[in-house]
Amino acid sequence: MPEPAPAAATHEHPDTAEPWLTVAAAARRLGVAPSTLRTWDRRYGIGPNEHTPGRHRRYSAADLARLELMQRALVRGVAPADAARWALAAGASAPTPAPAPAPPRTQAPTRTPAPPPAAAGGRAGGGALRLAGAGAAARGLARAALALDGPAVSGLLAESLAADGIELTWDDLVRPVLAAIADRWAHTGAGAEVEHLVSECVLAVFGAHRRAAPPAAGARPVLLAAMPGELHTLPIVALAVALAHRGVAHRYLGANLPADALIAAVRRTAPAAVVLWAQVGDTADAAVLAQLPPARPLARAFAAGPGWEAATLPPRAERLGSLPQAMAAIAGTVPA
Ligand code: B12
Known part of the structure; x- marks a missing residue:
């Protein structure tokens, strides 16, 4: 943005x-x-x-x-x-600036976010979020997050998806705020509740946006899953939203997918590509990639996320490091 x-x-x-x-x-x-x-x-x-x-x-x-x-x-969660x-x-x-009537609500009543404080991201419960260089929208999201105002967080995410699409919403809004939340936690030990709230809102709003896309055609879907033991899923949820709105058939299999379940899913769907997310090194098990059953034609295998950085990948696996790069690589595999 x-x-x-x-x-x-x-x-x-x-x-x-x-x-x-x-x-x-x-x-x-x-x-x-x-x-x-x-x-x-x-x-x-x-x-x-x-x-x-x-x-x-x-x-x-x-x-x-x-x-x-x-x-x-x-900010009260009403659709744009x-x-x-x-x-x-x-x-x-009320043609002139008049006292505003109460907006409609689609969710439980909540207060509107507090007026912007001087600090970049607001302050609540033990420290501001550092958002140097982030845009006004990210600062607004950070304020709503620190206030634990879930409906406001969801409303801002939905508004950004509708106005700017998934790639800008992910890269310019969600990622800076998640990084700032993690940074605050690293420095103060505070804010796990903020991280959980933002994660849940992202999952809910991105999920609804994904389901709102028209059904995609394509016999061979892209399979997306987080590695066994891996609970971080937000980046592949963002990827699933982007694929849905590009009309690419896909199956999103969620967090912590056991290796045998992944193999069963590959056998049943004959995917064009498999994307396995590892956020942390502990879950980046290259043996899982090596065990993917062969399909005809061969599915492309993608190791996505920072967890794979130190891993030695089997020869057929390719690394993915960002949402735009993932979209470009998959578009080359599965024309929409
Ligand atoms: C949200 C979050 C959670 C949520 C996840 C919710 C969900 N459904 O995904 C919850 C609360 C569950 C969680 C749990 C834990 N978490 Co956590 N979490 C995060 C947080 C804040 C964001 C994760 C994320 O989505 N990152 C993706 C984006 C936002 O990160 P980024 O740096 O901007 O992006 C990089 C890449 O990912 C890539 N990229 C970005 N987007 C995309 C998209 C695609 C498609 C691709 C291919 C690439 C790509 O580009 C960037 C450059 O590398 C991170 C901090 C962080 N900023 O990453 C910690 C973080 C990853 N968690 C951490 C930890 C320690 C944990 C826990 C162990 C905490 C605990 N004690 O319980 C558990 C582990 C759970 C498990 N077994 O997996 C550490 C990991 C440290 C490490 N390297 O080992 C981090 C880094 C926080 C920290 N500073 O300590 N977490």
């Missing part, structure tokens, strides 16, 4: 002298990426009422108030399309 442009650009409406903001300035005011505002406008029809003669978007105070209503609904519909309806009945 790109950072908002640095220069604030305010103009005056030629007739009313009301201040008008460019998309970059409006995005900065709202703490989202400019691309998010453009997507909301294009996809959900919630944008500025006016454009300049050159067709540039120009946001008035009323436009911003409507977008703030949408954000409030999103419903949040936009509600904000447009609420904004139409």
Whole structure:
């Protein structure tokens, strides 16, 4: 997700002298990426009422108030399309920035995230999250996570998936926040509850997004599993979401898959590729890769994750080190 442009650009409406903001300035005011505002406008029809003669978007105070209503609904877990519909309806009945009505809820009531503190990621229960260089959206996610506000975390993840897609959501939003949570834990021993909450929200929201993709065709799926003993699964869940939205047939077999179950699944599905995740060295057992039964044509075998770094792989296995690299390698195996 790109950072908002640095220069604030305010103009005056030629007739009313009301201040008008460019998309970059409006995005900065709202703490989202400019691309998010453009997507909301294009996809959900919630944008500025006016454009300049050159067709540039120009946001008035009323436009911003409507977008703030949408954000409030999103952090409560409302789906983006419903949040936009509600904000447009609420904004139409209150054309000037008025006291905001309560957004609709799809989940148990929760408070909206606390206003941004000065520290990059917020502070709660023994230390801030260090998010140097991360975007506003990641800082917002960190604040919601530290507040243990699950609905807000889920709402922000869902909004990012809808606006920016899985690769940006994973690389620019989720990974920086997970790294900051792990860093805080390493320095203070605190925050396992935050790590668990974020992990569960990611699994739930990514899972729903994966299931929302149209069914994929393809006789030979890609099998995705975490190695025996391996409980870390988030990166292969992100990969499964990306495959689903690229129309690639796949089977996601989850955490800690026993080796004999993996072999049975390979026999039954004759996959085009098998991706085995090892987060830590202890679970990166190259013998499991070597035991994969031969299929015709041979399935490609991928050793994914940092756990495999020190392992000697069997000759047919290839390493995967990032989500984009995994997508490129698999696309070369299984055309969508
Ligand atoms: C979330 C998390 C958990 C969750 C996992 C939930 C889930 N369903 O996945 C839970 C709470 C279950 C958990 C448990 C444990 N965890 Co943990 N966990 C993490 C955390 C915060 C994120 C893991 C993750 O998803 N990483 C992936 C991304 C976010 O990491 P990244 O560095 O940005 O990405 C790198 C690669 O993974 C790759 N990459 C990124 N995305 C993708 C996508 C694809 C497709 C590919 C191919 C590559 C790729 O690119 C990067 C460069 O290498 C990490 C810290 C961290 N930042 O990794 C600790 C971490 C991995 N856990 C750790 C530990 C110690 C544990 C526990 C032993 C804790 C305990 N005492 O119980 C258990 C072990 C459980 C087990 N047997 O497997 C240590 C591992 C240390 C080590 N190297 O041995 C870490 C590093 C934390 C730390 N600093 O100590 N954990």
